[in-house]
Amino acid sequence: xxxxxxxxxxxxxxxxxxxxxxxxxxxxxxxxxxxxxxxxxxxxxxxxxxxxxxxxxxxxxxxxxxxxxxxxxxxxxxxxxxxxxxxxxxxxxxxxxxxxxxxxxxxxxxxxxxxxxxxxxxxxxxxxxxxxxxxxxxxxxxxxxxxxxxxxxxxxxxxxxxxxxxxxxxxxxxxxxxxxxxxxxxxxxxxxxxxxxxxxxxxxxxxxxxxxxxxxxxxxxxxxxxxxxxxxxxxxxxxxxxxxxxxxxxxxxxxxxxxxxxxxxxxxxxxxxxxxxxxxxxxxxxxxxxxxxxxxxxxxxxxxxxxxxxxxxxxxxxxxxxxxxx
Amino acid sequence: xxxxxxxxxxxxxxxxxxxxxxxxxxxxxxxxxxxxxxxxxxxxxxxxxxxxxxxxxxxxxxxxxxxxxxxxxxxxxxxxxxxxxxxxxxxxxxxxxxxxxxxxxxxxxxxxxxxxxxxxxxxxxxxxxxxxxxxxxxxxxxxxxxxxxxxxxxxxxxxxxxxxxxxxxxxxxxxxxxxxxxxxxxxxxxxxxxxxxxxxxxxxxxxxxxxxxxxxxxxxxxxxxxxxxxxxxxxxxxxxxxxxxxxxxxxxxxxxxxxxxxxxxxxxxxxxxxxxxxxxxxxxxxxxxxxxxxxxxxxxxxxxx
Numbered sequence: 001x002x003x004x005x006x007x008x009x010x011x012x013x014x015x016x017x018x019x020x021x022x023x024x025x026x027x028x029x030x031x032x033x034x035x036x037x038x039x040x041x042x043x044x045x046x047x048x049x050x051x052x053x054x055x056x057x058x059x060x061x062x063x064x065x066x067x068x069x070x071x072x073x074x075x076x077x078x079x080x081x082x083x084x085x086x087x088x089x090x091x092x093x094x095x096x097x098x099x100x101x102x103x104x105x106x107x108x109x110x111x112x113x114x115x116x117x118x119x120x121x122x123x124x125x126x127x128x129x130x131x132x133x134x135x136x137x138x139x140x141x142x143x144x145x146x147x148x149x150x151x152x153x154x155x156x157x158x159x160x161x162x163x164x165x166x167x168x169x170x171x172x173x174x175x176x177x178x179x180x181x182x183x184x185x186x187x188x189x190x191x192x193x194x195x196x197x198x199x200x201x202x203x204x205x206x207x208x209x210x211x212x213x214x215x216x217x218x219x220x221x222x223x224x225x226x227x228x229x230x231x232x233x234x235x236x237x238x239x240x241x242x243x244x245x246x247x248x249x250x251x252x253x254x255x256x257x258x259x260x261x262x263x264x265x266x267x268x269x270x271x272x273x274x275x276x277x278x279x280x281x282x283x284x285x286x287x288x289x290x291x292x293x294x295x296x297x298x299x300x301x302x303x304x305x306x307x308x309x310x311x312x313x314x315x316x317x318x319x320x321x322x323x324x325x326x
Numbered sequence: 327x328x329x330x331x332x333x334x335x336x337x338x339x340x341x342x343x344x345x346x347x348x349x350x351x352x353x354x355x356x357x358x359x360x361x362x363x364x365x366x367x368x369x370x371x372x373x374x375x376x377x378x379x380x381x382x383x384x385x386x387x388x389x390x391x392x393x394x395x396x397x398x399x400x401x402x403x404x405x406x407x408x409x410x411x412x413x414x415x416x417x418x419x420x421x422x423x424x425x426x427x428x429x430x431x432x433x434x435x436x437x438x439x440x441x442x443x444x445x446x447x448x449x450x451x452x453x454x455x456x457x458x459x460x461x462x463x464x465x466x467x468x469x470x471x472x473x474x475x476x477x478x479x480x481x482x483x484x485x486x487x488x489x490x491x492x493x494x495x496x497x498x499x500x501x502x503x504x505x506x507x508x509x510x511x512x513x514x515x516x517x518x519x520x521x522x523x524x525x526x527x528x529x530x531x532x533x534x535x536x537x538x539x540x541x542x543x544x545x546x547x548x549x550x551x552x553x554x555x556x557x558x559x560x561x562x563x564x565x566x567x568x569x570x571x572x573x574x575x576x577x578x579x580x581x582x583x584x585x586x587x588x589x590x591x592x593x594x595x596x597x598x599x600x601x602x603x604x605x606x607x608x609x610x611x612x613x614x615x616x617x618x619x620x621x622x623x624x625x626x627x628x629x630x631x
Binding site for chain 2: 202
C-alpha cells in the first residue's frame with residue numbers, strides 16, 4: 001500500500017507510460033470495433049436471409065444473435081485489461097437469484113413475449129378478442145402486446161396475460177360465418193319460412209354461395225319456432241353481411257306475412273278455471289245524463305273476476321266488442 | 327337481330343372539340359330488332375348526361391365542369407334482355423349518391439364504355455345435375471355477366487407533345503353475382519363469383535343475352551366412371567373477350583381433362599369465333615401455366631371433391 005500521494009501519482013504516471021498498457025488498449029479497441037462490425041453484419045445478414053420467418057421473429061433472432069456476438073467481443077476486450085470473468089461467473093448465480101426475485105414480473109413478460117413471437121399466436125394487424133376486449137393488434141413487443149380497440153383506445157396487455165388468456169382471432173382466416181337466430185310464430189308455414197330464409201341468403205351478393213348457407217331448426221321455443229341461419233362471407237365483409245342480411249330477413253318476412261313473435265305468456269289460474277260472473281247493469285246516477293257521453297252506459301253483462309265488485313269507474317267508456325253479453 | 331357494320335360498335339373515343347357534340351346512334355325504335363351492342367363512346371358537353379343499358383343494368387354519367395359522376399342501377403332479374411348504347415339524354419342526372427366520381431382541372435368530353443370480363447374466377451353451378459360418361463368429351467356453354475369499363479380520354483402534354491391517355495373511371499357489373507369461396511378448405515382458397523347456368527350443350531340453344539359472355543367449357547372424362555359436374559371454376563381473368571357476327575359475346579374456351587388417375591388438368595383454349603372481333607384482352611397477362619394450374623387444380627369439382 002502506498003500512503004504517499006506523491007508516490008501514488010508517480011506510480012500512476014509510470015503505469016501510463018508502460019507500453020503494455022497501450023498495447024492492451026489497442027487490442028481492446030480492436031476487439032470492440034471488430035465486435036460492433038461483426039454484430040451488425042450478423043444482424044443484417046440474418047434479416048436478409050431469414051425471409052421465411054415473420055418480421056417479428058426475424059427481428060428478434062437477428063437482435064439476439066447480434067447482441068451475443070457483441071457481448072463475446074466485449075468480454076474479450078475486457079480480458080485485455082486483466083478482468084477475470086471466472087469471479088464474475090461465480091457471483092452470477094447469486095446476482096441472478098437476486099435479479100430474478102426483483103424482476104419476476106418483467107422476466108415472466110419477457111419470456112412470454114418470446115413465446116408469443118415464436119408461436120405466432122398474434123400478429124400485427126390481427127383483430128383479436130382477449131379478456132373481453134376486441135381490437136386490432138398494433139404491436140407484439142417483448143414485454144407487452146398493444147391493442148387498438150374499435151373506439152380508438154390503446155390497450156396494453158402484459159405478455160404474461162396474453163399467454164395465459166384465451167385469444168380469439170377474428171380475421172385470421174379469409175372467410176367467416178355469421179349465425180342469425182330467428183324465431184317465427186307457431187302458425188307460420190315452415191316450408192315458406194325455410195324457403196324465404198334461403199332465398200334471402202341467395203340474393204345477398206356478399207353471402208357466399210359456397211360454403212353453402214346452412215339452415216338449422218333449433219326446435220320449439222317458448223314463444224316461437226326457432227331457426228339458425230348460418231351464412232358465410234369474406235372476413236372483411238362480415239360486418240356488412242351481418243347488417244344487411246338481418247334487414248333483408250325482416251323485410252322478406254314482412255313481405256311473406258311471417259310473424260316474428262314477441263315473448264308470450266299464457267296464464268293458467270290453476271286446477272279450477274277463473275270464475276267469472278255477469279254483472280247487472282249499474283243504475284245510472286240521477287245526473288249521469290249530463291256528464292257521461294252519449295251511449296257511455298255500463299254494458300250489460302260486462303265480465304269481471306269474482307269479487308272484483310260491480311263498480312263502473314270508467315263510466316262504461318271502455319266497453320268494446322269483447323264486453324258484450326254472453 | 328341485325329348484323330351491324332363491324333366498325334359501328336367498336337369502342338372508340340371521339341376527339342372532337344368541345345363545341346362539336348358527337349353522339350352515338352340515336353335510340354332504337356320500339357319495334358326495331360334488338361341491337362345487342364351496349365358499348366361505345368359518346369361526347370358530352372358540360373352539364374350533359376349520358377345513359378346506356380346492358381341487360382338488367384342502367385347507368386348514367388353526368389359531366390360537370392370539374393368532375394364526372396356515374397350512377398348505376400341493377401334490376402333484380404339477372405337475365406333481363408336489354409341493350410342501349412351510350413347516348414346523350416335530355417334528362418337530369420339521377421338523385422342520390424354517385425357510384426363513382428372523378429375530378430379533373432377540366433373534364434374530358436368523351437366517355438367510352440367497353441365490355442370486360444369479371445375480375446375474379448367464376449364458379450359455375452349447373453341448375454340440373456349433369457354427368458359426363460366415361461371416355462367422352464362434352465362441351466358445355468356457360469354464360470357469365472360482363473362488366474362495363476368506363477374510360478375517359480385525357481389529353482396530356484408530354485415532352486412538348488399532346489398525347490391522349492385513357493383514364494379508367496370505374497368498372498360496373500352488368501349484374502353483381504354472389505360471392506363464393508373456391509378452395510380446399512375454409513382456410514385456403516380464392517374468392518370467386520358464383521353463377522348458375524343451364525349448362526347448355528348445343529350452341530344453337532343459347533339465348534342472346536347482350537350483357538353475358540358465353541364460355542365454351544370442354545370436359546373430357548378419361549376415367550372409367552361417370553363424372554358428375556357439380557361446379558366448374560372458369561378462370562375469367564385469363565380469358566379474352568370476343569364478339570361474333572350475331573352480336574353474342576364469347577370468351578376463350580377452357581379445356582378440363584379428368585385423367586385416368588383422377589387428377590384434373592386445366593387448359594385455356596383460345597377460341598375466337600369465326601369472323602369474331604376481339605373486344606378485350608385478358609386481365610391477367612400471365613400465361614395460364616403450370617403454376618396457376620396448381621391453384622385451379624380443383625377447377626372441376628365432381629365426386630372426387
